[in-house]
Structures are given as C-alpha cells and as structure tokens.
Amino acid sequence: MADDPTGNAPDLTDLDDDALLAELARVLERVSAPPPEVVEAAKGLFTWRTVDAELAELTHDSLIAQRELGVRAAGQPRILTFEAGGMTVEVEVDDVPGARRLIGQLTPPGRADLELRSADDTVVGSIVGSADELGRFVLDLPAGKQRSSLRIRRGAEVTETAWVPL
Structure with missing residues (x-):
C-alpha cells in the first residue's frame, strides 16, 4: 500500500x-x-529499578584488611560485611578447587529471598536462593571473578549490598 x-x-x-x-x-x-x-x-x-532498595555499605573486607596489615593469607576465605539500617550481612567467599560458594548470615536472623546479580549479566546473570529462619544461606558461584551485588528481600523490605568483585 x-x-x-x-x-x-x-x-x-x-x-x-x-x-x-x-x-x-x-x-x-x-x-x-x-x-x-x-x-x-x-x-x-x-x-x-532498584531505587526502593536500601543500600548496604561494605564495612569490612578481609582482602583489603590483609593488604593494609601487610599479611598474606593464601587459601583463606574472603570475609565481607555489609551494613544497612538495622541489618548486617556477613558473607564468606570460599574458593575451593572446582567450586566457589558464598556462605552468609543475616542479622537480625530470619527468612529472606536472595538474588545475587552480576554487573555483567553474561557472566552470572542472576543466582537466586533463600536464607533460612536463622538467616543462614549458601549460594553456589560460577567459576571466574565478577562484580556482584546481593539483593535481600524480606516482605516489602528490600536491601541491596554495594557492588564488589567476587
């Protein structure tokens, strides 16, 4: 036409x-x-799209603390602590041959839905999981390093950690 x-x-x-x-x-x-x-x-x-989430700031990174002290701790897990409002998120990044895991604890304890997001969606995309009634969680990570953020949802309350290389 x-x-x-x-x-x-x-x-x-x-x-x-x-x-x-x-x-x-x-x-x-x-x-x-x-x-x-x-x-x-x-x-x-x-x-x-995440403007409603409270940002949990990185308050401790064992990798940075070790460098500042001049300590070399090969094979040690990396410990990260994030804080926002009344919530603390403690995370241990374990690198073992053939596997990488994120083991964490939410304080105050309680169930939550979790989403680990990658800054480059081609690497991780999104990994979902949940915290149990004690606030404990484990997320399996893919091989390789990527910049990630953890989104924690408890009902209507949403907290998101700062982006860190994992």
Whole structure:
C-alpha cells in the first residue's frame, strides 16, 4: 500500500490483520535506529529499578584488611560485611578447587529471598536462593571473578549490598 501522494496517511480501516502487519513492517523499515545517546539514557534509567532498595555499605573486607596489615593469607576465605539500617550481612567467599560458594548470615536472623546479580549479566546473570529462619544461606558461584551485588528481600523490605568483585 503506497502513501497517498497528497501527504495524507493511508486508510487502514479496511485492512485485514495480515495486510495491517505488512503495512506496519513497511513503516518500521523506514524508521532508523535510535540515536546512541537515547540508548545510553534508556540504560541509565534502567538503574532506577532498584531505587526502593536500601543500600548496604561494605564495612569490612578481609582482602583489603590483609593488604593494609601487610599479611598474606593464601587459601583463606574472603570475609565481607555489609551494613544497612538495622541489618548486617556477613558473607564468606570460599574458593575451593572446582567450586566457589558464598556462605552468609543475616542479622537480625530470619527468612529472606536472595538474588545475587552480576554487573555483567553474561557472566552470572542472576543466582537466586533463600536464607533460612536463622538467616543462614549458601549460594553456589560460577567459576571466574565478577562484580556482584546481593539483593535481600524480606516482605516489602528490600536491601541491596554495594557492588564488589567476587
């Protein structure tokens, strides 16, 4: 269906579904891709999806503490502590041959839904799990290092840890 030479839009009221879809495809073929700055702005808006989560700041990282003290502790698990409001999240990152695990404890204790997210979704994407009534949890990690954040949901309350390389 060609456009009306007078500049008026074509009458689409008499088209069946297939003809309407074909006309829509022709219109979309004429539309160019969005400008790169629009794509970047849209990606920036995507980060606002977690604006309701309270951010748990990293208050202790055994890897940094060991460097500051000049101590080398090869083979030791890495211990991370995050704090937000009245919640503390303690995490141990265990690297053993053939496996990596995140073992943690929530304080105050209680059940929670967990989601470990990767900054690069191609590496981890999202790993889900849960904390038991004592606040304990274990998440299996894929091989390799990635920048991650742990999202903790207890009912309507959502807490998210700062992003750290794991």
